[in-house]
Amino acid sequence: MTNHRIALIPGDGIGTEVLPAARRVLDAVAARHGLAFSYDEFDWSCARYLREGAMMPDDGLDQLRNHDAILLGAVGYPGVPDHVSLWGLLIPIRRGFRQYVNLRPIRVFEGVASPLRTAEPGEVDFVVVRENVEGEYSEIGGRMNRGFPDEMAVQEAVFTRAGVNRVLDYAFGLAARRGGRLTSATKSNGIVHTMPFWDELVNERAQLHPLVPWDQEHVDALAAKFVLDPARYDVVVGSNLFGDILSDLAAAVAGSIGIAPAANLNPEREFPSMFEPVHGSAPDIAGRGIANPLGAIWSAAMMLDHLGHPAAATDITDAIAAVLAETSVRTPDLGGSAGTSEFTEKLLELL
Amino acid sequence: MTNHRIALIPGDGIGTEVLPAARRVLDAVAARHGLAFSYDEFDWSCARYLREGAMMPDDGLDQLRNHDAILLGAVGYPGVPDHVSLWGLLIPIRRGFRQYVNLRPIRVFEGVASPLRTAEPGEVDFVVVRENVEGEYSEIGGRMNRGFPDEMAVQEAVFTRAGVNRVLDYAFGLAARRGGRLTSATKSNGIVHTMPFWDELVNERAQLHPLVPWDQEHVDALAAKFVLDPARYDVVVGSNLFGDILSDLAAAVAGSIGIAPAANLNPEREFPSMFEPVHGSAPDIAGRGIANPLGAIWSAAMMLDHLGHPAAATDITDAIAAVLAETSVRTPDLGGSAGTSEFTEKLLELL
Ligand SMILES: CC(C)[C@H](C(=O)O)[C@@H](O)C(=O)O
Ligand SMILES: CC(C)[C@H](C(=O)O)[C@@H](O)C(=O)O
Numbered sequence: 001m002t003n004h005r006i007a008l009i010p011g012d013g014i015g016t017e018v019l020p021a022a023r024r025v026l027d028a029v030a031a032r033h034g035l036a037f038s039y040d041e042f043d044w045s046c047a048r049y050l051r052e053g054a055m056m057p058d059d060g061l062d063q064l065r066n067h068d069a070i071l072l073g074a075v076g077y078p079g080v081p082d083h084v085s086l087w088g089l090l091i092p093i094r095r096g097f098r099q100y101v102n103l104r105p106i107r108v109f110e111g112v113a114s115p116l117r118t119a120e121p122g123e124v125d126f127v128v129v130r131e132n133v134e135g136e137y138s139e140i141g142g143r144m145n146r147g148f149p150d151e152m153a154v155q156e157a158v159f160t161r162a163g164v165n166r167v168l169d170y171a172f173g174l175a176a177r178r179g180g181r182l183t184s185a186t187k188s189n190g191i192v193h194t195m196p197f198w199d200e201l202v203n204e205r206a207q208l209h210p211l212v213p214w215d216q217e218h219v220d221a222l223a224a225k226f227v228l229d230p231a232r233y234d235v236v237v238g239s240n241l242f243g244d245i246l247s248d249l250a251a252a253v254a255g256s257i258g259i260a261p262a263a264n265l266n267p268e269r270e271f272p273s274m275f276e277p278v279h280g281s282a283p284d285i286a287g288r289g290i291a292n293p294l295g296a297i298w299s300a301a302m303m304l305d306h307l308g309h310p311a312a313a314t315d316i317t318d319a320i321a322a323v324l325a326e327t328s329v330r331t332p333d334l335g336g337s338a339g340t341s342e343f344t345e346k347l348l349e350l351l
Numbered sequence: 352m353t354n355h356r357i358a359l360i361p362g363d364g365i366g367t368e369v370l371p372a373a374r375r376v377l378d379a380v381a382a383r384h385g386l387a388f389s390y391d392e393f394d395w396s397c398a399r400y401l402r403e404g405a406m407m408p409d410d411g412l413d414q415l416r417n418h419d420a421i422l423l424g425a426v427g428y429p430g431v432p433d434h435v436s437l438w439g440l441l442i443p444i445r446r447g448f449r450q451y452v453n454l455r456p457i458r459v460f461e462g463v464a465s466p467l468r469t470a471e472p473g474e475v476d477f478v479v480v481r482e483n484v485e486g487e488y489s490e491i492g493g494r495m496n497r498g499f500p501d502e503m504a505v506q507e508a509v510f511t512r513a514g515v516n517r518v519l520d521y522a523f524g525l526a527a528r529r530g531g532r533l534t535s536a537t538k539s540n541g542i543v544h545t546m547p548f549w550d551e552l553v554n555e556r557a558q559l560h561p562l563v564p565w566d567q568e569h570v571d572a573l574a575a576k577f578v579l580d581p582a583r584y585d586v587v588v589g590s591n592l593f594g595d596i597l598s599d600l601a602a603a604v605a606g607s608i609g610i611a612p613a614a615n616l617n618p619e620r621e622f623p624s625m626f627e628p629v630h631g632s633a634p635d636i637a638g639r640g641i642a643n644p645l646g647a648i649w650s651a652a653m654m655l656d657h658l659g660h661p662a663a664a665t666d667i668t669d670a671i672a673a674v675l676a677e678t679s680v681r682t683p684d685l686g687g688s689a690g691t692s693e694f695t696e697k698l699l700e701l702l
Contacts, residue, residue, distance in 0.1 A: 081549060082540035082569075115578050117468050141544035151512040153548035156492075161502040173606060189433035190595065193492035197504035217434075220596045224603035227466050227578060244541065245571045245596060252575035278473075 001036050004307055007067040007272070008041045009089075013281030015045075015073020015293035021293030021344040022071060022300040025316060028348055029304070033312040040067065046077030046281075055088030061096045069303045070274040073296065074281040090276075095133050097271035099264035100163065101170050102130035103302070104247040104278065106230075111324040112255040112334065119230055119253060126233040127178075128250055129171040130243020132264055134163045135194075137240045139278045159194045159239070170267055171237035172209035180234030182214040185222050185242045193315050198239065222246065226253055251278055258292030258333045259320070261299035263306060273306055275299040289339045292331040294320055296348065315351060322350040352387050355658055358418040358623070359392045360440075364632025365642035366396075366424020372644030372695040373422060373651040376667060379699050380655070384577030384663040391418065391471060395430030397436050397632075406439030412447045418528045420654045421625040424647065425632040441627075446484050448622035450615035451514065452521050453481035455557055455598040455629065456654070457581075462675040463606040463685065470581055476582040478529075479601055480522040481594020483615055485514045486545075488591045492629045510545045510590070521618055522588035523560035531563040531585030536573050536593045549590065573597065577604055609684045610671070612650035614657060624657055626650040643682040645671055648698065666702060673701040 008023070010016040026037055042063070046054040057063070057074070064070055070093065074086045093099070108114050108124040141155035168184075175182040184202045188195040206214055208340060217225070219242045225232070226246065230253050238246055251260035260278035277295025285291060301316035323329070329346040330336030338346070360375070361367040377388055393414070395407040406426070408414070415421055421444065426436045444450070459465050459475040492506035500525060519535075526533040535553045539546040550567060557565055568576070570593045576583070577597065581604050589597055602611035611629035628646025652667035674680070680697040681687030689697070 081547070083543045086540045087543060113468070114465050115469065117464070117466055137541045137543075139543070143544065143548065149512060151548075152456055153510045153545045155508045155545040157506045157508065159504045159506075161500060187592065187595075189437045190488045190592065191506055192434045192438060192488075192490065194504045194506040195493065196432070197494060220599035223574065223596050223600040224608060227600065227603040237404075241538065241541065244538075245574050248571035249574040249578065249600070252578040257575060 001034055003036045003038065003069040004037065004043050005066070006039050006303075007039050007064050007070045009044055010040050010041070010073040011075040011281060012045045012047060012077045013074055013283050013286035014279070015075065017282050017286070017289060017291045018277060018293040018296035018339050019073040021340055022296040024344055025297050025348065025351070026300050026304075028351055029315050030310045032315070033309055035200060035309060035312065043228055045075060046080040048076070049080055049085065049088065055085060055184060061092065064093070064097075068307060069272050069274050071296075071300060071303060072274055072276040074277065074279065074314070076281040076283070078283050091137070093274055094264050095260060097266050097274070099266045099269055099271070099273055100131065100133045100167055101263075101265040102132035102243060103263040103265060104128040104130065104243075104260065106250040106254045106260070107248070108254050109259070109321055109324040111327045112259070114253060114255040116227065116230065116253060123231040124254060126230070126250070127235050128243055128247040129167065129174060129235060129237040130247060131164065131167045131238070131240050133240075134158055135240035136159060157194050159197055161201065164198055165205060166204060168205045168237060169208070171235055172205060172214070175212045175214070175235040176207055176209060178234060182212055183222070183233055183236045184214065184216040185219045185236060185238035185246060186216060187219045187242070189218060203274060212292065216220075223249055226250055239303070248278065256292070258331070259294045259298065261302055263299070263302040265306060273303075275303040289341065290332050291340050292333050293340050293344050319347050319351040323347040326350070352385055354387045354389065356417070357388050357390050357654075358415050358421040359390050360395055360421060361392070361424040362426040362632060363396045363398060363428045364425055364634050364637035365630070366426065368633050368637070368640060368642045368691050369628060369644040369647035370422060370424040372691055373647040375695055376648050376699065376702070377655075379653050379702055380659070380663045380666050383666070384458060384660055386660060386663065393675050395440055396426060397431040400431055400436065400439065401428070406436060412443065415444070415448075418623050419658060420623050422647075422654060423627040425630065427537040427632040427634070429634050442488070444625055445615050448617055448625070449484065450617045450622070450624055451482065451518055451629065452614075452616040452618055453483035453594060454614040454616060455479040455594075455601070455611065456480065457598070457601040457605045457611070459605050460610070460672055460675040462678045463610070465604060465606040466567060467578065467581070467604060474582040475605060477601070478525065478586050479580070479594055479598040479611045480518065480525060481586040481598060482515065482518045482589070482591050484591075485509055485511060486591035496586060500512070508545050510548055512552065515549055516556060519553060519556045519588060520559070522586055523556060523563050524649055526563045526565070526586040528562060529585060533563055534573070534584055534587045534590035535565065535567040536570045536587060536597060538570045538593070539566060540569060570597070574600055577601055599629065607643070607685060610645045610649065612646055612653055614650070614653040616657060624654070628656040640692065641683050642691050643684050644695050648695075670698050670702040674698040677701070
């Protein structure tokens with residue numbers, strides 16, 4: 001029996017509805033694979049911020065540190081500015097635990113209509129590897145001459161050789177394991193300091209992975225190609241900002257943002273990694289019990305994979321594929337009328 | 352008879368093939384609308400760079416200054432780094448002539464298949480207004496510790512109140528003229544200095560345009576929605592980088608990057624504005640006479656509109672719609688087998 005201690009942060013809105021679903025699925029696969037999970041739940045959220053003035057306590061990272069992994073629902077709440085809610089919880093965890101890889105798999109499933117005419121199930125199957133702790137998301141910068149006509153705001157993007165190399169190595173390694181190809185997204189024709197630097201580093205690191213074919217594209221052209229020919233991609237690596245935009249776009253191309261998962265990885269396992277659906281807290285549908293739980297459930301599968309249980313992870317992703325192909329029971333975002341728990345039960349049946 | 356003096360910069364690759372087509376169309380509408388054009392051609396290009404060490408002469412901007420408008424083909428050449436070719440020609444013109452609006456109309460035409468299942472001709476018809484001279488495309492920044500493990504690159508994005516306000520006012524005004532809605536694209540949850548500043552300015556400027564409905568979206572979510580529901584957009588405004596990514600994506604959604612035009616506008620007409628197709632120099636098909644000329648031709652129509660001849664502009668865009676709907680003659684990128692000049696002749700017939 002392998003025991004894992006999991007930190008659960010349901011967060012806000014539908015985060016609190018999809019995380020229990022993920023937990024049910026985890027418990028269902030546990031026995032079969034000789035696993036046991038213990039959970040500690042943390043109420044860190046915008047609700048807490050409104051009550052206590054902070055998204056999480058000062059020693060929040062220390063409370064998480066001795067867990068094997070973190071499962072997060074979603075944060076965000078009308079009235080709490082996004083940069084408060086995110087920089088008070090999500091981003092400090094990503095950075096404090098050096099989760100420098102954000103991994104976002106994209107698949108067109110049978111039973112889910114891609115908005116693209118030509119995207120067939122099975123053909124579109126790629127992964128976006130996003131640099132997750134440096135780059136454009138930077139605290140460095142500020143404002144001058146506030147309120148005056150000559151006011152300005154500056155923002156520094158910072159890319160380090162070590163920070164770019166480690167995410168590139170992860171991406172090359174992933175492409176090698178998949179027997180696939182790496183595409184690097186930059187914008188060196190417009191962003192002339194940091195992006196040519198990234199291009200140089202890809203060229204250098206490629207020498208260490210001589211068997212992995214690779215190419216590079218400008219992010220604008222790549223966004224267009226995600227729509228014109230998504231099947232040609234296998235592993236796409238990009239900066240914090242470009243990875244963010246491309247992975248959301250890719251999730252839409254695959255037919256549902258409600259399904260898309262994300263893993264914030266510290267590949268060296270020095271610190272816990274964090275797993276979260278790509279969707280947000282969705283205040284418009286929160287509280288109605290109709291949120292699609294598959295993003296959270298798939299995120300839990302990625303957690304199992306990271307914890308060294310790929311067979312258990314595959315059980316879950318197979319069940320996700322099965323419940324989507326089956327089409328009789330599904331949440332409203334997928335065109336059905338089932339609630340979160342009915343949909344989860346259907347998936348558990350097929351597990 | 353109104354005379355206009357036009358600077359032609361064919362540039363590289365298919366730029367030199369599509370610009371003559373645009374010129375033929377301009378000459379064809381001229382007579383009918385009491386217009387006369389005189390052209391000065393400039394060989395500024397990567398070819399010139401390889402020959403003479405510079406994309407354009409030192410006094411390039413002065414040579415262009417006394418023209419009414421600039422029509423540019425495309426720049427870029429294998430072996431010349433993009434940041435050399437672009438920052439040696441395109442970007443200095445945009446900045447030197449304070450072309451702070453980059454306008455990119457997006458339309459799904461009859462006869463052009465959008466890659467989206469649901470995008471019908473007539474329903475998708477919007478405009479991306481891109482800030483074109485400041486923001487993320489900045490010379491400010493550089494590298495430290497070159498070649499060492501602790502090497503880093505920094506890049507400063509700079510947004511000024513005046514620079515953001517003027518493009519927002521243009522976008523609000525355009526939405527008002529179209530009787531439409533403005534959507535502002537930012538990423539305030541990740542880029543915490545410059546993007547919340549932009550959001551504040553949109554809120555302020557909206558007070559001056561009380562009749563224009565508007566909203567704001569995170570660029571990642573907006574990219575996804577361009578694929579899920581492009582028909583809901585009317586005027587979308589964003590920073591230099593976001594406008595770049597969103598407009599390329601939108602052109603793909605509309606079915607062809609070969610058709611998409613761009614206007615780099617100095618709305619005050621203190622300096623010449625510049626018109627260019629969105630596509631690049633396409634070295635892979637250059638020299639074969641098969642490039643789609645519609646991006647350049649539509650750009651010429653935008654030039655006529657800017658010069659105060661909207662009826663002449665509409666003649667051209669109507670002819671573009673007609674030749675696309677007709678489908679018998681078209682270039683290979685649109686699924687046909689015609690060459691650039693045959694396609695142009697067909698359009699001239701329908702004009
Ligand atoms: C070539 C490049 C610098 C340019 C840009 O990003 O501005 C192009 O992509 C465009 O959109 O005009
Ligand atoms: C909420 C926001 C800060 C976040 C990001 O951009 O990182 C989100 O969009 C994501 O992709 O996880």
